[in-house]
C-alpha cells in the first residue's frame with residue numbers, strides 16, 4: 001500500500017484457519033486494517049498475536065445473513081469503510097460418496113462456501129461502488145475444475161463461486177470494483193500437514209511441481225489482487241495449484 005495514502009480496510013472470512021491467518025498477517029504487514037471474521041472464538045487470540053491495533057477479530061456464523069450484516073456494521077464503525085473483501089471461509093462438511101451424501105451436510109457446505117460469499121458481496125459491493133473503488137476475492141479451489149470424488153458438496157460449491165465472481169465483476173466493474181476467484185491446489189496448512197503421509201505423497205505427485213503450495217504464496221497473490229496494480233484484472237479465475245489441474249500422466 002502507498003504509505004502516503006490512508007490505511008485501507010479489508011475483511012477476511014475464515015480468518016482463524018490456516019490460509020485465513022496467513023492472509024490476515026500478510027495484509028496487516030502491508031499496512032491494511034483487517035477485520036478478521038470466524039465462527040471459532042479462538043480468532044481473538046489469533047488476532048492478538050498479529051500485534052496491530054488495527055486488526056479486529058469478530059466471531060460470526062457467516063451462514064446467517066443477519067449476523068453477516070451486523071458484523072460488517074461493527075467493523076465499519078471501528079475500522080472505517082471496507083475497501084476489500086476476501087471470501088475465504090470454506091468447509092468440507094462430509095467426505096462420502098454421492099449416494100451417501102446427507103441433506104444437512106450438503107446444505108451446510110452450500111451455506112458456508114457459497115451463500116455466505118453472496119451475503120458479504122450483497123452488503124459490500126454496492127458500498128464499494130459508491131466510493132468508486134473495491135476489491136473482492138473469492139477463494140475457490142482446484143476442485144472447482146477437476147471435481148473431487150467423495151466431496152460433491154465441496155466441489156460443487158467451489159464451481160458455483162465462479163457464477164458469483166463473474167456476475168459481481170460484470171455488475172460492478174464500471175464502478176471501479178473488481179472481483180476475482182483464486183483456485184488453490186493443496187496448500188501446506190496444519191490440516192493438510194496432519195493427513196497421513198501416504199495421502200500427502202499422493203497429492204504432491206498429482207501436481208506437476210511435486211509439492212504443496214505455501215500459505216505465503218496465496219497471501220502474495222491476494223495482496224496483488226487487492227493492489228492498485230491489479231486494477232485491470234476482473235472476472236478472472238486464477239489457478240494457484242502447482243499445475244494440479246494438468247494431466248500429469250506420461251505415455252513414455
Ligand SMILES: NC(=O)c1ccc[n+]([C@@H]2O[C@H](COP(=O)([O-])OP(=O)(O)OC[C@H]3O[C@@H](n4cnc5c(N)ncnc54)[C@H](O)[C@@H]3O)[C@@H](O)[C@H]2O)c1
Pocket residue numbers: 013014015016017018019020037038039040060061062063088089090091112139140141142183184185186187188189191192
Ligand atoms: N488448504 C488447502 O489446501 C485448500 C485448497 C484449496 C482451497 N482451499 C480453500 O481455502 C479456504 C481456506 O482454507 P483453509 O485450509 O485455511 O481452511 P481451514 O479449515 O483451516 O479454515 C476455515 C475457517 O473457516 C471457519 N468457518 C467455518 N465455518 C464457518 C462459519 N459458519 N462462519 C464463520 N467461519 C467459519 C473455520 O472456523 C476455519 O477457521 C477455504 O475456502 C478452502 O476451501 C484450501
